[in-house]
Amino acid sequence: MKELRIHGRGGQGSVTAAELIATAAFTAGVFSQAFPAFGVERRGAPVQAFVRFSDEKIRLRSQVYEPDYVIVQDSTLIRDVNVFSGMKDGGIVLINTEKKGEYNVPAGVKVIAFDATKIAIEEIGLPITNTTLMGAFAAASGEITLEALKGAIEERFPGKLAATNFAAAKRAYEMIKEGAY
Amino acid sequence: MTMQIMEGSIAVAETVRLCRPQVISAYPITPQTHIVEGLASIVADGRLDAEYICVESEFSALSACIGASAAGSRVYSATTSQGLALMAEVVFNSAGMRLPIVMGIANRAISAPLSIWNDQQDSIMMRDSGWLQFYAEDNQEAVDLHILAYKICEDHNILLPAFVCFDGFILSHVYEPVDIPEQEAVDEFLGPFNPYQKLDCNDPISFGMYATPEYYLEFRYEHDQAVKRAAEAFKKYGKEFAEKFGRDYSELVTQYKTEDAETILIAMGSICGTIKDAIDEMRAAGKKVGLLGIRCFRPFPSEDLRALLGNAKRVAVLDKNVSLGAKGAVALEVKDACYGMEIPIYDYILGLGGRDVRKSDIKNIVALCEEGKGDMFYGLREEVL
Numbered sequence: 001m002k003e004l005r006i007h008g009r010g011g012q013g014s015v016t017a018a019e020l021i022a023t024a025a026f027t028a029g030v031f032s033q034a035f036p037a038f039g040v041e042r043r044g045a046p047v048q049a050f051v052r053f054s055d056e057k058i059r060l061r062s063q064v065y066e067p068d069y070v071i072v073q074d075s076t077l078i079r080d081v082n083v084f085s086g087m088k089d090g091g092i093v094l095i096n097t098e099k100k101g102e103y104n105v106p107a108g109v110k111v112i113a114f115d116a117t118k119i120a121i122e123e124i125g126l127p128i129t130n131t132t133l134m135g136a137f138a139a140a141s142g143e144i145t146l147e148a149l150k151g152a153i154e155e156r157f158p159g160k161l162a163a164t165n166f167a168a169a170k171r172a173y174e175m176i177k178e179g180a181y
Numbered sequence: 182m183t184m185q186i187m188e189g190s191i192a193v194a195e196t197v198r199l200c201r202p203q204v205i206s207a208y209p210i211t212p213q214t215h216i217v218e219g220l221a222s223i224v225a226d227g228r229l230d231a232e233y234i235c236v237e238s239e240f241s242a243l244s245a246c247i248g249a250s251a252a253g254s255r256v257y258s259a260t261t262s263q264g265l266a267l268m269a270e271v272v273f274n275s276a277g278m279r280l281p282i283v284m285g286i287a288n289r290a291i292s293a294p295l296s297i298w299n300d301q302q303d304s305i306m307m308r309d310s311g312w313l314q315f316y317a318e319d320n321q322e323a324v325d326l327h328i329l330a331y332k333i334c335e336d337h338n339i340l341l342p343a344f345v346c347f348d349g350f351i352l353s354h355v356y357e358p359v360d361i362p363e364q365e366a367v368d369e370f371l372g373p374f375n376p377y378q379k380l381d382c383n384d385p386i387s388f389g390m391y392a393t394p395e396y397y398l399e400f401r402y403e404h405d406q407a408v409k410r411a412a413e414a415f416k417k418y419g420k421e422f423a424e425k426f427g428r429d430y431s432e433l434v435t436q437y438k439t440e441d442a443e444t445i446l447i448a449m450g451s452i453c454g455t456i457k458d459a460i461d462e463m464r465a466a467g468k469k470v471g472l473l474g475i476r477c478f479r480p481f482p483s484e485d486l487r488a489l490l491g492n493a494k495r496v497a498v499l500d501k502n503v504s505l506g507a508k509g510a511v512a513l514e515v516k517d518a519c520y521g522m523e524i525p526i527y528d529y530i531l532g533l534g535g536r537d538v539r540k541s542d543i544k545n546i547v548a549l550c551e552e553g554k555g556d557m558f559y560g561l562r563e564e565v566l
Contacts, residue, residue, distance in 0.1 A: 062455055
């Protein structure tokens, strides 16, 4: 079983990202589970959402404490929240940031930091980065395919919104695949 | 069978649609779940021919259900937490009137202090109301128990309302794969609602009438007998369900690796999944641990439990509720069921108000149980006491 933890702020679509990643994984043939860290939903407050992937039915219901993957939707969270907590050796963290810094990650964790907000603004016209980061996650982790992600995005968003969100996801996917970050 | 991935509350809403309730009455605001939001959309989109009554309180929600059920309709409502607390008077009334209402409960804590998070205090609060209470381990079970509940409740030998309980947030807000049954199969299994008696202007009767001291005791006795009969109905219709849908719910108590278990855990709801994963790890390390899951809390399966606990050396009951000043509600029942047996039974109150329960917690509890330490709140943060 592999586990993903998403850190974001209320309004950034972290929960939606978890749901769409789980949907994409499931449609491609594995068991998946997505859920938020249930909190007091306030715009801007730190939020977490989780995804599990497994070849077998998932029974575990606790939150994710030792993730294989972490997505940080907003790098300003790093000051207040230990977003790298419990990350496994060999894990991957995706960080949305305008300017890359030094990150104090556990040993053996690969950092992929890039400006997802820029891509989202250019492709969608809004600084909503969840679909961009989902594309990057697909490329970096291999847990979901771009094709399955397209299906999940099209199922959730209406016509043009689905197209622009997928364009953002695809651009991030290709950028990570090419190592151009 | 077609598995789909969706949120638990929406899976329940889609399943309730398949049960073809004719009247749905619910209060739409906090503490409500997406179940009734989903059903409101389903009715508005013309996917279910039902009267959707949006009321001003949970008290009214269940009151409308009483009227509709007494008039001969299959009805549904859903609530949780303070909503269920506000319903209390009507919960007892609907049961006493022997109306086969099904209500989804996305289990949540009770105020004060205010908590929006999961535990099972809300449905446990209604333990003595005469409603049947079923608890789901995952969203597939939440879906299936809704269909099964209508079948049991509407049996003319039962005629009782039922809660279908599934853990708030932990299940209600989780996206996971479920098989939503086919309409045709559900129609064949349930059939249309066939009321035993109903309000009819041409043949007037009364529901919930006055019972003088000469009759009240007998009403309560008959009600109690009906709740007890529901155990056999659950097993019988659980088997029929298995033949039709391929998933077996004919046991009131689920078993996991209990046959040779020295330590048996007893729990209820979604925590059973986490416990199973912990058991697999403990067994790999040589510990003989098993789980009995309480699927049916009312009626309480005392006889089944006694038979299943036979070879255990010790029992740990995990309660996501507490009867303050006594113990957890499940532990009280288990201790009563096992009176006279030589097995030590320990209670652990945990996970209240959304406190996360991890595999490591389950292992710690097994260790405490082995040391003979129990009847305690587990996981207290001593520094804030």
